[in-house]
Amino acid sequence: MKFSTWEKVGGSVLIAAWLIYGVNFIGDSLVQADEAPPSAKKAMSAKTAKAPAKTAQAPSGSGDALALLASVNPDAGVKVFKKCKSCHTAGKGGKNKVGPNLWGAVGRKKASHGGFKYSSTFKGLDGNWGYKDLDTFLSNPKAYAKGNKMTFAGLKKASDRAAVILYLRGQSDSPLPLP
Ligand code: HEC
Structure with a gap:
């Protein structure tokens, strides 16, 4: 061409x-x-x-509170637990209120406290309350298991979750080893 x-x-x-x-x-x-x-x-x-506080408040929360467990003051958890007291007791042999008694809750099988009527959602949960599960649950209870009866907005601050989880860990005959 x-x-x-x-x-x-x-x-x-x-x-x-x-x-x-x-x-x-x-x-x-x-x-x-x-x-x-x-x-x-x-x-x-x-x-x-x-906004350092904001990053700590990430809604997923996973990891954040766990990292703080070692450094947080358990006494701070007593204060945070005031938010739970309307529905929960934490002492040994404490009664069930709107929610179940939480003695030994850290590490115990989910929805297993005798004499408490859990929702069917909760009864369907598998496994034990490990640190990570508690962290996720407490950051946003409603989102954790749709249809559960714990009408609580959740603890947005990782330090609050860490404190209350550490406090609850102490409310037990055999505290679950820290992660
Ligand atoms: C308005 C009442 C209410 C408040 C406030 C509340 N809870 Fe609950 N909680 C419940 C109910 C009800 C259940 C059972 C849920 C179900 O059966 O669906 C529950 C379940 C639980 C469980 C699981 C127990 C198990 O045996 O499986 C844990 C752990 C727990 N709550 C921790 C807390 C903590 C920590 C706080 C405070 C930061 C809190 N709750 C605040 C009502 C409440």
């Missing part, structure tokens, strides 16, 4: 245009890639600096 001079010129102009466009495009993405990390870092440090 033979091209006329004009066709050749036109073709090379087109190719040149594509090359310029391409180089520009690649150049732009390189510059962007270069710029991204510092601005992302800035955004992140601004976030952590501004």
